[in-house]
Amino acid sequence: MALNKIVLTGGGSAGHVTVNLALIPLLQGEGWSVDYIGSENGIERELVSEVNDVTYWPIATGKLRRYLDWQNVKDPFKVIKGLWQACRIISKQKPNVVFSKGGFVSVPVVLAAWMNRVPVLIHESDLTPGLANKIAIPFATGVCTTFPETGETLPSGKSRHIGAIVRKELFAGNPKRGRDLCGFRSGKPVLMVMGGSLGARRINEAVREALPELLQQFQIVHLCGKNGLDESISLPGYKQFPFVGEELPDLLAMTDVAVSRAGSNSIFEFHAVRVPMLLIPLPKGQSRGDQLLNAESFRKAGYCEVLQEEELGAGELVKRVSELYSKRDSYKANMERHAGSDSLTELYKWLLEIKKRSLK
Incomplete structure (x- = not known):
């Protein structure tokens, strides 16, 4: 049984999956057991299914909209169902940490982790957080930022600028x-x-x-x-x-x-x-x-x-x-x-820090 267990989440577009795909080989090389919680039909399911030794857990998800739409009536029930599903998965898998790349599917996963007292690290790609991450950030242990300016909009001491995560095979x-x-x-x-x-x-x-x-x-x-x-x-x-x-x-x-x-x-x-x-x-x-x-x-x-x-x-x-x-x-x-540092290594170091703190 792996001593280090992590749940990854993020989806809705390829941009919400690529960082996770870059992180998975490093985690597996260091002996981590990796699970992925995503949507039932999103692009993340297609992309993650091609990765060996990663268990994919589909959950219901609803879109969080800033505008009026009749789907707004149904989607809260999907989010609640997704939260219940994510709670069951996290309670069963007992990960040391959850890493979230964002997208609507990540919100119930982050909330479920918080309810199960599992620390969460979020990655924010854009200069300002999207709606899903805005909702999730209060329940997270930390936020990795891609742009240095992003930290100015986040709670003091909660963010760390690590730069962009790029897959090594690129x-x-x-x-x-x-x-x-x-x-x-x-x-x-x-x-x-x-x-x-x-x-x-x-x-x-x-x-x-x-x-x-x-x-x-x-x-x-x-x-x-x-x-x-x-x-x-x-x-x-x-x-x-x-x-x-x-x-x-x-x-x-x-x-x-x-x-x-x-x-x-x-x-x-x-x-x-x-x-x-x-x-x-x-x-x-x-x-x-x-x-x-x-x-x-x-x-x-x-x-x-x-x-x-x-x-x-x-x-x-x-x-x-x-x-x-x-x-x-x-x-x-x-x-x-402006080549930058090894952001993937910096992200992994922070995951280890969070994991060690959670075991104390």
Whole structure:
């Protein structure tokens, strides 16, 4: 029986799972028993099911909305059911600590851990906490922050800036494998377009409208998101994927510049492998504004250029991507100067501290 036991949680989008996926190999290598509590049908179940020796526990979950919707009537009952399920799992598994990456499914898990007197460590990717983490933070032992500014908004002494958690396999990409996968040739620059795991309709439309001009300068790998594939387009130098997993390191290794939404996990992965970015953050009306803050922080640091969605069009996209490529060396140099520390190791050290304190 493993002496160290941990329950991981987080879901709803790939960004709420990738940190957990980066942490699992380290935990298992140190002899930890790992369980994962996620939703019944979320992307986390699909991603975690591919990991060996991790038991996945599905629970009911409801979305926490800031707006009026008839689903708001039903979802509190789903949350209550999920809380009851999470309580039973945690009571049975008796973990030393719970680690939460956020997302709606994490709220009942964090509450269940608190009710069972199990310490909780939360990871906040964005510059400001989302609604789920805002609810969960009062019940947590500590909060890991990705942006240094985030600690200013959290209770004193509860947070620790550790930076972005990036999977180690991201650095093992091979550009030739990436080009072979896409049917690209060497010698012509590659543009990656990433809208997030769920895609970005406006970005997809603008990129496809701009293909005739973009393809004159770039080969394009387009991660268009679930349901974003357009099979009617078949052009040399243009390759679409709805979603990629283990292929991502090879695709990043061949990439010269990227167009992306401004979700924290994606932009820090680009930063880690020194890919200059044109960020198109979700506007305020479609989000709580976190991507706007993420993008502005990166712009000020000199890692990217920012294009607001209201200004997005085929002509403007071509112009801004061309400008980004011409200045790519400057952006790479800025990212190199701010390489950061080994965040994964720092996170693991904090988990050990919390575990040891809980045993006293």
